[in-house]
Amino acid sequence: MLSVQNLNVKFNTRKGLVEAVRDISFNLKKGEILGIVGESGSGKSVTSYALMRILDNTGLIRANKMIYSGIDLDNASEKLMMDIRGREVSMIFQNPRTSLNPIRKIGVQIEDVLRRHSRATRYNAKQKAIEALRAVKIKDPENRYYSYPYQLSGGMCQRVVCAIALACDPKLLIADEPTTGLDITTQKAVMDLIKDLILSRNMSSIFITHDLGLASEYCDRIIVMKDGSIVEKGVTKNIFTYPKHPYTQKLVNATPRPEKNIRSLLPPQVKNHEVKHVIQDHTILEVKNLSKLYKGQFGSIQAVKSISFKIKKGECVGLVGESGCGKSTTSAILSRLIDASEGQIFFDKKDISMLPSKNFSKNPIRSHIQMVFQDPTESLNPRYTAKQSISDPLKNLTNMNNDEINTKVIEASNLVGLPLNLLDRLPHQLSGGQKARVGIARAIALSPKLLILDEPTASLDVSIQAVILNLLVDLRAKLGMSYLFVSHDLNVVQLLCDYIIVMKEGVIIEQGKSNQIISNPKESYTRLLLEASPKPPKLPNVP
Amino acid sequence: MIISSSINNIKESKFINHFISILKENPITFLAFLMLFFFMITAILGPYLVPYDPLETNAKIALQPPSIEHLFGTDNLGRDVFSRVIVATRLDLTISVLAVLISFIIGSFLGTLAGYWGGWLDIFLSRILDTIMAFPLFVLAMGIVAALGNTIENIIYATAIINIPFYARLVRAEVNIRREASFVHAAKMAGNSEFKILAIHIFPNTLPPMMVQVSLNLGWAILNAAGLSFIGLGVRPPTPEWGIMVAEGANFIISGEWWLALFPGLWLMLAVLTFNLLGDGLRDIFDPRKRA
Numbered sequence: 001m002l003s004v005q006n007l008n009v010k011f012n013t014r015k016g017l018v019e020a021v022r023d024i025s026f027n028l029k030k031g032e033i034l035g036i037v038g039e040s041g042s043g044k045s046v047t048s049y050a051l052m053r054i055l056d057n058t059g060l061i062r063a064n065k066m067i068y069s070g071i072d073l074d075n076a077s078e079k080l081m082m083d084i085r086g087r088e089v090s091m092i093f094q095n096p097r098t099s100l101n102p103i104r105k106i107g108v109q110i111e112d113v114l115r116r117h118s119r120a121t122r123y124n125a126k127q128k129a130i131e132a133l134r135a136v137k138i139k140d141p142e143n144r145y146y147s148y149p150y151q152l153s154g155g156m157c158q159r160v161v162c163a164i165a166l167a168c169d170p171k172l173l174i175a176d177e178p179t180t181g182l183d184i185t186t187q188k189a190v191m192d193l194i195k196d197l198i199l200s201r202n203m204s205s206i207f208i209t210h211d212l213g214l215a216s217e218y219c220d221r222i223i224v225m226k227d228g229s230i231v232e233k234g235v236t237k238n239i240f241t242y243p244k245h246p247y248t249q250k251l252v253n254a255t256p257r258p259e260k261n262i263r264s265l266l267p268p269q270v271k272n273h274e275v276k277h278v279i280q281d282h283t284i285l286e287v288k289n290l291s292k293l294y295k296g297q298f299g300s301i302q303a304v305k306s307i308s309f310k311i312k313k314g315e316c317v318g319l320v321g322e323s324g325c326g327k328s329t330t331s332a333i334l335s336r337l338i339d340a341s342e343g344q345i346f347f348d349k350k351d352i353s354m355l356p357s358k359n360f361s362k363n364p365i366r367s368h369i370q371m372v373f374q375d376p377t378e379s380l381n382p383r384y385t386a387k388q389s390i391s392d393p394l395k396n397l398t399n400m401n402n403d404e405i406n407t408k409v410i411e412a413s414n415l416v417g418l419p420l421n422l423l424d425r426l427p428h429q430l431s432g433g434q435k436a437r438v439g440i441a442r443a444i445a446l447s448p449k450l451l452i453l454d455e456p457t458a459s460l461d462v463s464i465q466a467v468i469l470n471l472l473v474d475l476r477a478k479l480g481m482s483y484l485f486v487s488h489d490l491n492v493v494q495l496l497c498d499y500i501i502v503m504k505e506g507v508i509i510e511q512g513k514s515n516q517i518i519s520n521p522k523e524s525y526t527r528l529l530l531e532a533s534p535k536p537p538k539l540p541n542v543p
Numbered sequence: 544m545i546i547s548s549s550i551n552n553i554k555e556s557k558f559i560n561h562f563i564s565i566l567k568e569n570p571i572t573f574l575a576f577l578m579l580f581f582f583m584i585t586a587i588l589g590p591y592l593v594p595y596d597p598l599e600t601n602a603k604i605a606l607q608p609p610s611i612e613h614l615f616g617t618d619n620l621g622r623d624v625f626s627r628v629i630v631a632t633r634l635d636l637t638i639s640v641l642a643v644l645i646s647f648i649i650g651s652f653l654g655t656l657a658g659y660w661g662g663w664l665d666i667f668l669s670r671i672l673d674t675i676m677a678f679p680l681f682v683l684a685m686g687i688v689a690a691l692g693n694t695i696e697n698i699i700y701a702t703a704i705i706n707i708p709f710y711a712r713l714v715r716a717e718v719n720i721r722r723e724a725s726f727v728h729a730a731k732m733a734g735n736s737e738f739k740i741l742a743i744h745i746f747p748n749t750l751p752p753m754m755v756q757v758s759l760n761l762g763w764a765i766l767n768a769a770g771l772s773f774i775g776l777g778v779r780p781p782t783p784e785w786g787i788m789v790a791e792g793a794n795f796i797i798s799g800e801w802w803l804a805l806f807p808g809l810w811l812m813l814a815v816l817t818f819n820l821l822g823d824g825l826r827d828i829f830d831p832r833k834r835a
Contacts, residue, residue: 335732337728337731337732358737361731361734361735361736362734362736366732366734367734369732370732371728371729371732373725373728373729374725375725378724378725378726379725379726379728379729380726380729381726381729381730381744381748382726382748382831382832383747383748383831392730392733392735393732393733393734396733396734396735396739397733397734426831426832426834428831428832429834439729442729442733443732
């Protein structure tokens, strides 16, 4: 149905030609779901853009053959391509919010596609749009027709994008990371929906993702890409159980899943012995009946409702929940960036909830509670070099002189494995993993007692995530810190944490020892979270 | 000491490399900086370079067209137009640079406060600035100069006041975006005081877009000062200034003496053009992400 041979994509940039895709070839059969898996910069999205011919003007496409059901996509006129897009081949983009027009009703946006491809007239367009919404299982489609994108949740928006993509019954659907940024349960719902629709309409699909686990659950065949080339392709089960190429092996290894432990995420050659960490009986943090009420223009929102828990010295506690469950608010309160409405926080037996967050920066306890932020790019001042970023807390919170600060910065960089020659670079000159290391080095430079980790690996590739998670484990053992690890991904949390807290709608619904929560959850919601995370096929021999 | 001075040298050479790479990348920026250099030289050394005293009158050679002796001709009092145009550069550039500097400082300060703390302070400041913007700005400047008195300082103040809202609004928006950025939270975790966060972490990040505004404004301030002089406010004859020269020369265009108004007008235009072209280059210089 789709046949691509020796596809090359180059970009004309100021620094000369950049090869984004090199000589890739693949075929797609009717009714098949093909997964293209790769980490950022592997050229997987560019491949799909080249198929749809929606690259920038600077993108040059060269292919021996790029044929979709008899149409030569490489040489087709722009007019023909406009007919093909949407009617024959359609696409679901990464971020559902930005792929919908924010100022138009969603129903009207579906009508646009229908009428562009003459699937509907002015008179029946509305009815057909409502049918399309119903097909993607949106509740109450008659009223939702009039909604604007901002009124819908992320998952709902992605369903609307699906409805637009599928409105004209295309034969091929290209989904480019359709669930990135969605919660794990929403991810499962959206993926199940897409798979159902593809099967019931006998369509083919190309599913682009960085998550090998997710791809293995939904795809028939998988292509693994690296640096613009295909390194391995084959049937899903074979790729996952018997990966041949070292890169695929590394990816398969780095994908977190229930039966893995944290060291087994790393490639065998760099594996060293895990240092056992000690959990002491001393309670470093105790939270009692903590609540947070946000007062807004349209009434107030109770973000956190009377939660209580304890963190022991040297312990790693995982705080798990979906977006909007109050986990970020909780971590912001504990890091004393915002004030709680009610409740007490005891840090080292001292009540710190009484100290207003505004003046907390002057408090000596400031240096004992530090935080690693979600987005390593956004959490670094773009004008600060790595060294300035790491030394900033030392300058403010200690009495060290310049030489001592320099020594400390070098020590922290060594601990997090940041090469010292990168210290003079600005954030945009560093890779994602390096930026994450700078963020961690900044947090541990003060030797804090409690480190709050707010989804520290959410925006990293899996292989880098594996390295960073292991780094965190080592640091805890070496420095004896306690962690509060905030995440939505139970697969990651169970690797690192001794104790897990599950939050939903501002309430703690379950807490307990890690293995107990994972193997024997009491609450149905915890079970739902566990089931929703993608389950790649088991490895035959766990290394 | 030796180590720190060598670090400073590295920093300086880094900045120079960055500057050169930006000039190489964009020929228009290169041209703009070249023209800026020319205007700076004439502003600083102008009085020593010109062949005649700009104030010296000589009735015998009044209203002569451009020649080798008088490149831009002479005016109705026999003064050399070329000398007057060149000498006027210093005054016009001083007015615009000072005016922009004042409005940049005050505007940034107000905008940062409004953008960071928000609430009633934001509402209060924003409405005042809106009120200033609601006036026809040139008329407002005329009013200010007329009320304060006809001096060069007052032209500077008037030009500064009418430009403050543009800086304040721009900074307010830029600060507002970054107020909740996680690098600001990180700065709080690092023990920075609110003032330090504002001054060191947030404000410098607003500089790249501000630089575009600054360069456009410099050109605009020159026009504004010249405009005020043109209608007889501010600079008074016989001081050489482009606006007055155009105003005086305009009377002679009908009788065919075009050079009196053309050359000061041309210099005015070139100066404004220089500053307008400078915008992108200045922004790139202040944008750390452009550094290779």
